[in-house]
Amino acid sequence: MKLAQTPVDEILFGEHSVFVKRDDLLHPEFSGNKARKFGYFLDNEFTGINTLIGYGSAQANSLYSMSALAKIKGWRFRFYVDHIASYLVENPIGNYRAALENGAEIIDLSLCEDRNNRDSLTYLQQCVLAGDSDQLFIPEGGRCLYAEHGVRQLADEIIMWKQQQGLSVLSVFLPSGTGTTALFLQKSFVELDPSISVYTCAVVGGDEYLRKQFFELAPNIAYHPAILPSRKRYHFGKLYSEFFQMWLQLKETGIEFELLYDPLGWLVLQDYLKANSGEKILYIHQGGLLGNQSMLPRYKRKFREMPLG
Numbered sequence: 518m519k520l521a522q523t524p525v526d527e528i529l530f531g532e533h534s535v536f537v538k539r540d541d542l543l544h545p546e547f548s549g550n551k552a553r554k555f556g557y558f559l560d561n562e563f564t565g566i567n568t569l570i571g572y573g574s575a576q577a578n579s580l581y582s583m584s585a586l587a588k589i590k591g592w593r594f595r596f597y598v599d600h601i602a603s604y605l606v607e608n609p610i611g612n613y614r615a616a617l618e619n620g621a622e623i624i625d626l627s628l629c630e631d632r633n634n635r636d637s638l639t640y641l642q643q644c645v646l647a648g649d650s651d652q653l654f655i656p657e658g659g660r661c662l663y664a665e666h667g668v669r670q671l672a673d674e675i676i677m678w679k680q681q682q683g684l685s686v687l688s689v690f691l692p693s694g695t696g697t698t699a700l701f702l703q704k705s706f707v708e709l710d711p712s713i714s715v716y717t718c719a720v721v722g723g724d725e726y727l728r729k730q731f732f733e734l735a736p737n738i739a740y741h742p743a744i745l746p747s748r749k750r751y752h753f754g755k756l757y758s759e760f761f762q763m764w765l766q767l768k769e770t771g772i773e774f775e776l777l778y779d780p781l782g783w784l785v786l787q788d789y790l791k792a793n794s795g796e797k798i799l800y801i802h803q804g805g806l807l808g809n810q811s812m813l814p815r816y817k818r819k820f821r822e823m824p825l826g
């Protein structure tokens with residue numbers, strides 16, 4: 518199973534040359550940044566644990582990757598979601614389907630009689646996790662300090678690559694959800710090679726939400742990546758024609774990106790490059806391609822007239 522040492526490609530993006538770290542080529546079950554974020558759990562033994570617990574969206578990349586982790590470890594896997602669309606239950610696809618095939622038990626909290634209006638995390642803390650020591654809980658999207666272990670390995674690979682290329686400075690760019698990957702990358706570079714800087718953009722919840730996530734993981738502001746602005750506020754998971762156009766443009770380079778984070782990432786990078794055209798940029802492809810199985814048909818339905826690449 519390939520869980521590290523991914524190659525770097527160079528693509529032409531408009532008139533700019535951009536390097537792409539191909540973490541999408543990590544093992545497909547660990548979908549890019551999950552192999553990094555869950556590296557700690559793969560590399561260590563957890564005596565006494567027999568069940569993995571998680572929560573999030575029914576189409577989350579983390580759902581699938583956690584199901585693969587549990588399968589490898591021989592754990593039972595229970596994943597809690599706020600609600601599951603009946604369409605998805607009747608027509609399982611993408612991460613949801615693949616997780617079920619890996620044996621995940623996906624629990625729809627909207628159907629739990631004892632929920633009493635509690636949000637997913639509160640319900641988990643009060644009804645599922647309390648007092649049980651044979652369960653291992655991973656927070657939503659893998660946002661936890663354990664993620665540092667695997668992300669540091671990614672940082673090591675980037676530092677080595679930069680040295681091989683003879684570059685004196687490097688800007689690393691990646692779009693953020695929880696900001697965990699970007700933050701631990703920046704922390705690693707501050708500690709190991711300060712000539713590398715991390716730039717990101719907020720794909721889920723806006724810049725303020727992302728800044729708050731950074732503070733929760735590391736109060737030291739030096740470890741926080743720079744957040745580049747997006748020209749417009751986009752809602753996570755919604756479909757935008759400019760996202761799809763960007764995805765199609767990128768597909769021309771021969772690399773397929775995913776449709777939730779990458780289109781906004783590249784739009785933000787495009788704006789940044791207008792004013793910083795000379796910078797050497799390494800874009801981290803964080804995988805997540807299985808999610809395209811459900812996103813592409815949605816785009817197809819919404820923008821019927823567009824070519825589908």
Ligand SMILES: Cc1ncc(COP(=O)(O)O)c(C=O)c1O
Binds near residue numbers: 551658
């Ligand atoms: C493909 C992809 N890109 C980006 C992200 C955002 O990562 P993070 O939550 O570490 O910011 C995720 C979520 O883990 C993802 O699956």
